Amino acid sequence: MLAKTAPHTAAEKRGEPLLSVRGVQKIYQVDAGEIEAVRNLTFDLHPGELACLVGPSGSGKTTLLKCIAGLMAPTSGEVILSGQPVTSPPKDMAVVFQEYGRSLFPWMSVRDNVELPLKNAKMPKAERNKLVHEALEAVDLDHVPGSYPWQLSGGMQQRVAIARAVAYQPKVLLMDEPFAAVDAQTRADLEDLIRHVWKTLGVTILFVTHDIDESVYLGERVIILSSSPTVIQEDIPIDLPAERDQLTTRSAPRFTELRGHVYEQIQIAKRGSGADTEPAPDAEPARDAAGKEAP
C-alpha cells in the first residue's frame, strides 16, 4: 500500500510558498458585541508539505480554515494562493469537512459525488471516468461506486469525501478535523490513508485537528495554535521518518518526545489566554511566536 518514494521533507525554503497566510484576523460581530476568534496568524505552506494545525478546542481552527478556503473573508490580513489573493473559494483548493454526513450529497451515488466537481469543471468524460476510478481505488472504495453515501459507514463516507477531493486534483487540500467523528480504529486507518495519498499524489495538505497524537503522527510540521483569540504558539518540524506506521512510529522515543512537547505547548497556550471561556484581552505568553510578526 505504501509508495516507494517519499520526496517530501519538512518546511524547507523552496522558493515561493504555495499558500501564504498573512496576518489573518477574524472578528465576529454578534449581538453582545465583538468576538475575536482569530487574532493574528501568519504562516507559509510550501509545495508538497503536509502540515498539521493543532490547537485547543475553540481556538478558531475552523474559522481560520474557512478564511483560507475563501468561504469567509478575514477581518484583516490576507490569504495568498499561488501568488493570488484568495477572495472566494479558489479553483486549486479542495476541502474535506469534519461533518462527512453533511458534506456528501445524499441524493447522489458515491461515484456521482466524486464526479460532480469534475463534471462541473467541464472535464471530458473519459478523463473524468479515469480520475474517479483512480480516486475511489486510492481510498479502497472502488467496490461501492453505486451505493449512496448514507448506506456506508462513517469512515467509508469520509473516504468518499477524500476521494472526491483527490479526484479534483487540487494543489492544496484542506482538512478540517476530518476524523473527529469516526471511531479510533477507523481513524488510524484514515490517518495512514492520508499519508499514503500525500506521498503518492504529492498534494500539499493542511490538516486541522485538535488531536495532538494525530498531528504529530501525520504531519511533517505541526503548527500549534493558542486559545482564542488565536495566534501561533509554535511552529515545529516533525523529524520522524517518512515511513510511518501506527505501531512503531507511535512507540518511538522521538514520537513521545515530540508529542510531549506539543502537549506542553498547548497547556501553556490554554493557561496563557486565561480561562477557556473568557479570553484575556491581551494573551501575553501566547504571543512569543507570532508576536514578532504582529504589526
Added chain:
Amino acid sequence: MRLATRTAYLLALPILLILFWWVTTIGSTSFFVPKPGELSLTFVEVWFGDRFFEDVVPSLTNLVFGVLLAIVLGIGLGVLIGSVRWLRALTEPTLEFFRAIPPPVLVPVLMLLVGINDTMKVAVIVSGAIWPVLLNTIEGVRAVDSVLDDTARTYGIGGFARIRHLVLPSAGPQIMAGIRQCLSIALILMVISEMFASSSGLGFTIVQFQRSFAIPEMWSGIVVLGMIGIILSFIFQWTERRILAWYHGLREVENAG
C-alpha cells in the same frame, strides 16, 4: 405473492364499505340514497359515452394544466425567492396575504378579468394550488445545509449547477409535500371553477344533476371525482418514490441507527 397481499390491503376496506352500504340500503326506498347496483348501472350509463369526452376530458385537461403550471411556477418562483434574502423579506408578508384568500372568491373576479373560458378555469386552479408548492419551495431552498453549501462553493459549483445539483434535490422532500397538497386543492378548484357560469365539465354536470334531481347521476359524478383523486394520488406516490428514493432510504437508515 407480495403483489397479492398489497392488492388485498388496497381493496379490503372499499369492499367492506360497499358491503355495508349494500346491506344498509337493502330495504331502503330513500330517493336520495341509491343502491350500489343501481348506482353502478347509472355510472356506466352516464359516464361511458359522449359525456366522458365532453365533460370529463376537458375538466381533466384543465386540471393537468393547472397543476403543472402551479408546480412549475411554484418551484421557479420559490427557488428565486428562497435564494435571494432581500426578495424573501420583501415578498413574504404579501405572499401570506394572498395565500389567505380563499380561491373560490376569486372566481367572479377572474371571470370578469379573463372571461368565461378554460383559461379562467386554469387560472382559478393555479391561484389556489400554487401556494403550498411556492411556500414549501421557499422554505426548502432556505434550509439548504450549510456544510453542503460550503462544499459546493469550494468545488466551484455555482449558478445553475448549484440549483440543479444542490438546491432542488435538497428542497425535494419539502417540494413534494407541497405538491401533494397542491393536487388535492387543484381537484377542488377544478370543480368549483366549473360551477359558476359554465356549460361543461365535471363540476357543471354534477351541479346540473343536483338541480334536476337526478340523484343517482349526481352520486355517480361524485364517484368520478373520487376516482380522479385516487388516480392522482397513485401517480403522485409513484413519482415521489422515484424522485425521493434517496430520502426514504436515508430516513430509514437514520431511524434504524
